[in-house]
Amino acid sequence: MPIREDGTSLAERLIPLVPQALTNAAATFVDSLKISSTSEKVRRGRRVVIKRRHVYSEQLAELANLYFRMSSIPVRFWSKTKDWQRWEVKCFRKLNGDRFRAFNSGAKTVCIDKLPGQRLWDHMNRGTLTRRMLEAAAREYCRAHQLWSDEFAGGWSHGDASMANVMYNEKTGRARLIDFELIHENSLPTKSRQADDLLVFLLDLISVVPTRQWLPFALYFLNAYENAGVIAALENQLALPNGMAWIWWGVRTSFANPARVKRRLAKLRHVIANLAHHRAIAATRARKRRRASITCQEISPGMPSASSRTLAISEIAKAASPGIPRRLPTKR
Ligand SMILES: Nc1ncnc2c1ncn2[C@@H]1O[C@H](COP(=O)(O)OP(=O)(O)OP(=O)(O)O)[C@@H](O)[C@H]1O
Numbered sequence: 472m473p474i475r476e477d478g479t480s481l482a483e484r485l486i487p488l489v490p491q492a493l494t495n496a497a498a499t500f501v502d503s504l505k506i507s508s509t510s511e512k513v514r515r516g517r518r519v520v521i522k523r524r525h526v527y528s529e530q531l532a533e534l535a536n537l538y539f540r541m542s543s544i545p546v547r548f549w550s551k552t553k554d555w556q557r558w559e560v561k562c563f564r565k566l567n568g569d570r571f572r573a574f575n576s577g578a579k580t581v582c583i584d585k586l587p588g589q590r591l592w593d594h595m596n597r598g599t600l601t602r603r604m605l606e607a608a609a610r611e612y613c614r615a616h617q618l619w620s621d622e623f624a625g626g627w628s629h630g631d632a633s634m635a636n637v638m639y640n641e642k643t644g645r646a647r648l649i650d651f652e653l654i655h656e657n658s659l660p661t662k663s664r665q666a667d668d669l670l671v672f673l674l675d676l677i678s679v680v681p682t683r684q685w686l687p688f689a690l691y692f693l694n695a696y697e698n699a700g701v702i703a704a705l706e707n708q709l710a711l712p713n714g715m716a717w718i719w720w721g722v723r724t725s726f727a728n729p730a731r732v733k734r735r736l737a738k739l740r741h742v743i744a745n746l747a748h749h750r751a752i753a754a755t756r757a758r759k760r761r762r763a764s765i766t767c768q769e770i771s772p773g774m775p776s777a778s779s780r781t782l783a784i785s786e787i788a789k790a791a792s793p794g795i796p797r798r799l800p801t802k803r
């Protein structure tokens with residue numbers, strides 16, 4: 472995307488100028504591109520959600536994928552209905568199969584147990600979003616990201632991790648993920664895919680939550696997501712997009728003012744960098760503390776372990792010279 476001398480991008484200049492009617496039209500257009508619809512039913516006493524692909528879904532999915540490819544947006548729709556059914560059911564079972572069911576039902580339909588609770592997106596828009604909910608969502612993403620996926624030959628990622636796809640059950644305090652229609656481009660490294668999930672979730676917060684609350688909310692989420700490597704990858708993804716990707720960005724940010732989104736992303740980047748710095752310091756301190764407390768470890772008295780300080784000191788003492796270790800380093 473062309474950047475002006477004052478550092479503003481095309482999206483930043485255009486979106487505030489776009490009249491509300493046009494923004495609404497863009498939103499309606501994106502909605503009309505929906506390739507499936509959902510309805511609720513009761514089947515054999517279970518409340519279920521029926522998700523059905525539309526007649527032209529395969530063509531629409533291919534068109535959308537062409538746009539994603541041309542704009543370097545790292546997600547794809549499953550264009551073949553059968554592939555989508557398989558993935559939607561497989562992911563739902565992988566994440567929610569401990570209690571809930573999902574299966575193919577007919578040529579264009581999947582049938583999924585209705586999860587209890589409400590979407591975080593609805594809580595956010597009603598102003599009832601809480602720290603507990605954000606922490607539950609982060610824990611669920613963290614758990615899901617630890618699961619292996621054959622399709623990626625790596626850690627699993629969602630691909631459409633918006634707050635509309637996180638259900639929260641107030642009674643149990645548990646968040647669960649739904650909607651597996653998009654998938655990340657599988658050439659992307661695991662950490663980048665997972666960081667993209669965090670970004671998509673945070674973009675909802677950044678675009679909708681009022682000034683005083685968005686940052687504490689973002690931090691509740693990030694602090695409860697315990698994979699520091701993914702958060703480090705996220706730091707590099709907190710920027711406005713280039714080229715045609717800004718249309719998708721508009722969808723992701725509910726067409727919020729890009730200048731405001733950019734300011735908030737910069738703030739978040741700064742906070743994450745500090746967070747990483749503090750974590751690194753805390754980890755170094757913890758390592759030092761552990762070394763000093765070897766006497767508390769479960770070893771027999773007088774028998775220093777391979778990593779113990781006593782042994783390390785004695786090895787140094789026995790070395791031919793301070794620069795030459797007596798033992799070669801071995802892999803553990
Ligand atoms: N298993 C489920 N339990 C409860 N509600 C569900 C479930 N699956 C879908 N829904 C509801 O149906 C809506 C649409 O489903 P889903 O997100 O899977 O499809 P979608 O076509 O991607 O829709 P959207 O564009 O709204 O995200 C969800 O936002 C949610 O309100």
Ligand SMILES: [Mg+2]
Binds near residue numbers: 635636650
């Ligand atoms: Mg959805």
